[in-house]
């Protein structure tokens with residue numbers, strides 16, 4: 001092999017980081033509908049909640065598949081360590097997504113068995129969200145890897161810390177779901193969404209705060225990263241807090257769009273802070289982005305195609321959201 | 336009893352991939368059929384085509400939805416159970432699978448919505464174009480995934496550096512030796528699946544006297560098509576087999592149930608291969624048949640299983656019988672297509688109950704043939720994952736224990752059983768409702784609800 005002229009690994013790290021946050025933001029609010037489902041005031045609100053995400057959830061989940069395939073292409077070591085290490089968790093995630101996916105479809109056709117699909121939707125969404133949160137925790141925690149192979153046990157990932165991050169993401173997606181609902185609904189459904197947003201916000205801040213305090217104990221590297229010298233990165237938690245305040249004030253002043261945007265801001269800054277905590281390690285504690293990367297020619301071959309195709313994909317996606325813009329009306333569905 | 340993670344992983348993989356496979360083959364074929372109907376509708380403005388297209392799009396929606404959920408599982412199976420294999424071949428497989436996502440999955444997702452819900456929202460031309468795009472998407476998807484699979488059968492364009500495959504020629508790797516025969520064989524298999532299901536369902540409606548004229552049009556169309564497609568599949572299958580003979584001789588030996596390399600090999604119609612004893616029992620065959628088919632010469636040399644040590648032989652009986660099931664069904668399909676031609680007089684193909692009953696029965700056959708075909712291909716590759724280079728055992732996830740594998744195997748079986756039951760139940764419901772109910776004016780609610788697969792079909796799920 002010839003030496004690469006320039007290093008694509010950083011570009012790929014940026015693409016993957018972008019893909020992951022796209023997935024989290026987009027699937028987050030529709031998983032959130034499932035998380036809030038059992039607490040909805042009535043069946044009609046549930047209809048609205050489902051209708052509000054029905055046209056887009058499938059496209060949202062495609063980002064997850066892109067995440068899987070993209071990791072295999074650009075950072076195969078991550079793919080080959082995370083999936084075996086999280087074997088049981090991945091199964092739960094997939095099972096959750098399956099039940100939730102079919103519940104979407106069947107609930108509207110069901111009559112007497114409607115309640116079954118309500119549970120399938122809620123249960124599937126909660127399990128899938130929890131599993132994703134646990135993956136994040138497991139990443140911070142690190143993996144037992146020898147010679148590029150995972151050598152730990154089946155349930156090593158399941159620790160008090162990952163349970164905490166799992167719950168954190170469930171709460172976070174719940175908040176995203178609630179603020180999305182503020183944006184997309186009106187009347188009593190919206191009133192309910194307004195009502196639950198502040199307590200959810202508090203719950204999220206408490207769990208995120210606990211995770212923030214816990215993390216340096218779980219991982220030495222993270223603590224030295226943040227506390228050895230005070231860097232510009234400290235702006236990130238501050239920004240998270242500012243966004244949280246914005247969520248609160250805009251809920252108070254009943255501005256339909258802002259809570260959702262501000263919640264997305266919380267997610268983005270938390271995510272950046274997490275990336276900063278671990279950079280440049282991608283399979284903690286041992287491997288960096290460069291060590292996990294695939295061959296240069298593979299990165300290049302895929303990058304050339306992506307540069308051409310992804311703009312189209314983004315246009316379709318935007319177009320879908322545009323077609324289904326506006327409030328979801330009770331009993332009417334979309335316009 | 337010691338639980339073997341390798342065996343359990345193989346069973347699990349075979350189970351989840353077989354489950355997934357039955358949906359795509361149907362949707363690929365049906366997508367093209369729908370695009371054809373939409374095209375006819377666009378040109379002729381004859382409402383018959385529009386009604387048929389709308390009805391079949393509903394069926395399509397249900398099946399496509401199941402394909403999607405089961406497909407997501409596949410994308411992660413490589414990593415969970417075959418992590419060493421994934422890692423080793425990631426430089427090739429990663430980009431190929433990623434290209435599938437960005438060129439096919441997003442395309443299908445976007446245009447499916449327009450196809451299912453956009454008839455009154457977009458201009459006629461755009462609607463027809465969407466149907467074509469969905470069909471195109473399914474083919475792009477098969478292109479990439481079959482390239483990945485063919486590469487595992489006949490690896491090319493790569494070199495091994497420090498234990499990892501590196502691609503030296505993308506063209507050689509993507510268009511590897513067995514790719515084109517496999518792609519065309521699979522494409523035709525999908526067309527046959529779509530056609531036989533449409534034919535069988537139409538026959539069923541005709542027998543019930545429901546919307547006879549409309550369904551006769553669909554039946555007639557598919558019968559003409561089958562007249563070309565069924566013999567074509569036999570020819571391509573033959574080419575495919577000759578390709579295998581060249582690149583994977585041991586697999587051909589297993590398909591033929593032939594132990595000793597040599598000439599004058601019979602074409603076995605029946606036999607019970609005995610791997611322990613390295614021989615067959617109860618052979619019934621056509622003398623020199625296999626030599627003729629594979630070498631076009633009675634003396635032609637056919638490879639034998641004993642050329643490789645016993646632990647490098649695939650499980651012969653599975654390959655041998657799966658191959659016979661596939662070919663048997665293939666020939667039976669030709670018979671049906673030809674009989675259909677003879678029944679053209681007086682439109683007898685839509686009158687003879689035995690023929691219509693036969694077609695109903697045949698609508699299940701392509702699924703069986705497809706699974707049998709994949710079993711030939713995949714089991715025949717054993718013990719290798721990457722033919723001749725990496726075995727199943729070498730590719731297995733090292734940290735996987737028997738208990739973990741058993742847990743997920745049982746898990747997938749339970750989950751799929753539930754989903755499949757609900758899905759089939761729902762599909763039957765759509766079929767029972769038929770053309771008549773599918774056009775009761777779509778309410779605002781239903782129209783608006785979704786651009787999502789299953790919601791296009793709006794029958795309620797319980798019995799009334």
Ligand code: HDD
Pocket residue numbers: 061062065352355356358359360362363399402403404405406407408409410439440441443444472473476477480481521
């Ligand atoms: C010859 C065709 C074919 C074959 C052999 C496979 N697939 Fe498939 N797959 C399709 C043809 C297809 C399709 C027709 O494109 C589907 C069916 C429904 C759909 O959405 O696309 C699909 C769906 C589908 C999805 C969901 C896409 C979505 O959400 O839109 C994934 C992740 C996969 N597949 C992955 C796989 C993997 C990893 C396979 C290999 C083991 C595989 N498929 C075999």
Ligand code: HEM
Pocket residue numbers: 344345346348349352353355356417480481483484487706709710713714715717720727
């Ligand atoms: C969709 C149609 C497919 C079906 C029905 C199918 C079926 C099977 C079966 C039955 C096995 C088991 C063989 C054995 O253990 O002896 C197998 C193995 C395997 N196949 Fe496929 N296959 C399909 C497509 C693919 C594709 C497209 C790929 C790769 C891109 C693939 C990759 C594998 C791998 C990695 C194994 C090894 C695991 C195992 O042995 O079970 N398969 N497949």
Ligand code: HEM
Pocket residue numbers: 488516517518520521523524525527528568569570571572573575576577579583586661662663664665666668701704705706707708709710711712713715
């Ligand atoms: C009588 C005619 C047929 C012949 C001679 C034939 C031949 C073959 C051969 C030799 C293979 C194995 C390729 C390998 O080495 O891996 C194969 C695989 C396969 N066959 Fe057939 N086949 C026939 C009919 C059919 C029919 C009717 C269907 C389905 C409707 C079908 C579906 C498949 C599939 C899905 C595979 C696995 C994928 C692949 O390798 O292409 N075949 N066929």
